[in-house]
Amino acid sequence: MSxxxxDVAREAGVSASTVSRTFSLPETVRADTRERVLAVARRLDFSPNRTASSLARGRTGALGLLVPDIANPYFGEIVKSVQRRARTADRALFLTETGDAHDEAYGLAKAMARQTDGLLLAGPRMPEDMLRSLAAAGPVALIGLHVPQTDCAYAELPVGMRQAVRHLAALGHRRIVYVNGTRTARTAGFRRLMRAACDEFRVELVEHLGPFDLTYDNGRAAADLVPTSGATAVIAHNDMVAHGVAGGLARQGRSVPGDFSLITVDDTYLARAIHPALTAVHVPIDAMGAHGVDLLLARIADPQGPPRLVALPTALTVRESTGRAPAP
Amino acid sequence: MSxxxxDVAREAGVSASTVSRTFSLPETVRADTRERVLAVARRLDFSPNRTASSLARGRTGALGLLVPDIANPYFGEIVKSVQRRARTADRALFLTETGDAHDEAYGLAKAMARQTDGLLLAGPRMPEDMLRSLAAAGPVALIGLHVPQTDCAYAELPVGMRQAVRHLAALGHRRIVYVNGTRTARTAGFRRLMRAACDEFRVELVEHLGPFDLTYDNGRAAADLVPTSGATAVIAHNDMVAHGVAGGLARQGRSVPGDFSLITVDDTYLARAIHPALTAVHVPIDAMGAHGVDLLLARIADPQGPPRLVALPTALTVRESTGRAPAP
DNA sequence: CGACGTTCTGCAAGCGCCTGCACATAGGCG
DNA sequence: CGCCTATGTGCAGGCGCTTGCAGAACGTCG
Incomplete structure (x- = not known):
């Protein structure tokens, strides 16, 4: 084929080694030789075969990214930023959607590890020991959660969550519902955070813990329980759920923020793509993705180095979905 | 490393060829030999090195997917279905986001073509001759648009669009705004369709043609122009824009469908993740992605075959955003 | 002008797997 | 019991690129 x-070596009157070096170690070949080789290469439309190069070098030049659900905007934005960063590092990206099943995700990760130089796991649902086992087998970086002894880029939620509760408290809300899920990596820590923040600001916390996924429909269902809870504000675990809560409240004829205030966490474009636009605990998804790639590249370059953490700040972004608590 | x-050959007392064959052509190896080899392979945690295999075979086993914007739910859902289908075909997936620049997209496609067995282009923005040139260079399948002489899986919009206009006409709407964009593959055909449908049902068409991208914010801006247009219904080019239009109208205090009816095209989950849920021309994104993969695999298997088209049906899904036109 | 240190280039041996061909073994037939 | 077709296995030569090593070419210095 190509x-x-x-071929290039013959045409240029040099050996294949020289051609190889003009592409991989240009400084080591004399300028005029290099020019000659490049000219021939251009004429023949040659560029080094990546597969062959991978085999000889023992590295593929590709990174693997695993996400539970690509269509979820949170992960969509992560994929986007990872892909962008990978490209600037001249790395191709393998993408796999894992779904929620631990074992399958583990198997997929293992398989992908064999054809890449390293793995990026975004919001993995699998237990820590599986993650550790993967990390032990090859370069791995985590995005969106914090697991000790592992390279991770994650959002520091306490600050943002505390701001959210304080914001509600300042608006006169004394009782808030927290719509949580069960299947996400950050669920447990989240609950602790919420309790702490609510205690601090003397707010009562009603936990609406699903045994449900964080989807629009479940948020909508959760909305039905809000009015009877005695709460005047809702904090939703992510944008999809918040969207559902908003839709559910609207269907009931309740006004946001007139009857209920609503705060979401993550702040993907969904938070703005709704009326009223949602006050949100902003999570720097872009930065998480980019740092994740950087961590992984660093790990690939230095497999033995100590684990590195990148904690990104979160902050409350006030929009239209929060307002004064209605008079009792 | 692994x-x-x-290694396996030595342990199993056979030659490397036999090991190779037990993995790639199991039937050609006698059952007991095969078992022995597999047992050793399992014990040694061996699996064939994909890179080496790719080099020897001259095929990588991977497919490449290019999308303009990953975070757009339309493409998110395409990525999802492509990825799923690719996996069942035991193919890894390379993902690249191209953005809107033609030349860059072309370059990325070229580069990706070298490390994959074939390319899937979803909603590419580049001109037809570039697409043809790519298709001439290697297996390519298009998703979401129809280019003559090329393998494509696309949605047959006339039916759905016609239904949408008929639906509005039946509800008494005599004048509708069509919020279009400029940068998408289907823009031109779309306009023709809209005109034809409106003529057929005696509806006046107001084209609100951006020079804009199909984003939420631009939809929102478009909403400001709707009330003065004299129209009572809006058809938006995709879900993001429709979301924007809905948000914009809500901000103006207009009711949907009380004051204005709204129909969107695509019907990603966004169409339901809003209140009121949007009546939509449903595009079978999942099927498009899956068929795209199938077309590509067929093309890889038979590079010389005649081009194949898969036209998927569209249909109107009525939800809550359309209702009788308000009395004049 | 020879010795010696730099650059630069070529040689050859891989990287791990695939596959056409030859050979061995086994069974079927006359 | 030879001869002839399967059927299984091994051999060896790639696939296209990389890289340690050694030799060539070029300068520099005493």
């Missing part, structure tokens, strides 16, 4: 190094 | 065929 030209090989041998 | 075991090679030579």
């Amino acid at each position: 030209a090989t190094m041998a | 075991a090679t065929m030579a």
Whole structure:
């Protein structure tokens, strides 16, 4: 099919090694030789075969990204930023959607590890020991959660969550519902955070813990329980759920923020793509993705180095969905 | 690092060829030999090195997917279905986001073509001759648009669009705004369709043609122009824009469908993740992605075959955003 | 002008797997 | 019991690129 190094070498009157070096170690070949080789390469439309190069070098030049659900905007934005960063590092990206099943995700990760130089796991649902086992087998970086002894880029939620509760408290809300899920990596820590923040600001916390996924429909269902809870504000675990809560309240004829205030966490474009736009605990998804790639590249370069953490700040972004608590 | 065929061969007392064959052509190896080899392979945690295999075979086993914007739910859902289908075909997936720049997209496609067996282009923005040139260079399948002489899986919009206009006409709407964009593959055909449908049902068409991208914010801006247009219904080019229009109207205090009816095209989950849920021309994104993969695999298997088209049906899904036109 | 240190280039041996061909073994037939 | 077709297995030569090593070419210095 396409030209090989041998072809270029012949045409340029040099050996294949020289051709190889003009592409991988340009400084080591004399300028005029290099020019000659490049000219021939251009004429023959040659570029080094990546597969062959991978085999010889023992590295593929590709990174693997695993996400539970690509269509979820949170992960969509992560994929986007990872892909962008990977490209600037001249790395191709393998993408796999894992779904929620631990074992399958583990198997997929293992398989992908064999064809990449390293793995990026975004919001993995699997237990810590599986993650550790993967990390032990090859370069791995985590995005969106914090697991000790592992490279991770994650959002520091306490600050943002505390701001959210304080914001509600300042608006006169004394009782808030927290719509949580069961299947996400950050669920447990989240609950602790919420309790702490609510205690601090003397707010009563009603936990609406699903045994449900964080979807629009479940948020909508959760909305039905809000009016009877005695609460005047809702904090939703992510944008999809918040959307559902908003939709559910609207269907009941309740006004946001007139009857209930609503705060979401994550702040993907969904938070703005709704009326009223949602006050949100902003999570720097872009930065998480980019740092995740950087961590992974660092790990690939230095497999033995100590684990590194990148904690990104979160902050409350006030929009239209929060207002004064209605008079009792 | 990990075991090679030579290792397994030695342990199992056979040659490397036999090991190779027990993995790639199991039927050609006698049952008991095969078992022995597999047992050793399992013990040594061996699996064939994909890179080496790719090099020897001249095929990588991977497919490449290019999308303009991953975070757009339309493409998110395409990525999802492509990825799923690719996996069942035991193919890894390379993902690249191209953005809107033609040349860059072309370059990325070229680069990706070298490390995959074939390319899937979803909603590419580049001109037809570039697409043809790519298709001439290697297996390519298009998703979401129809280019003559090329393998494509696309949605047959006339039916759905016609239904949408008929639906509005039946509800008494005599004048509708069509919020279009400029940068999408289907823009031109779309306009023709809209005109034809409106003529057929005696509806006046107001084209609100952006020079804008199909984003939430632009939809929102478009909403400001709707009330003065004299129209009572809006058809938006995709879900993001429709979301924007809905948000914009809500901000103006207009009711949907009380004051204005709204129909969207695509019907990603966004169409339901809003209140009121949007009546939509449903596009079978899942099927498009899956068929795209199938077309590509067929093309890879038979590079010379005639081009194949898969036209998927669209249909109107009525939800809550359309109702009788308000009395004049 | 020879000795010696730099650059630069070529040689050859891989990287791990695939596959056409030859050979061995086994069974079927006359 | 030879001869002839399967059927299984091994051999060896790639696939296209990389890289340690050694030799060539070029300068520099005493």
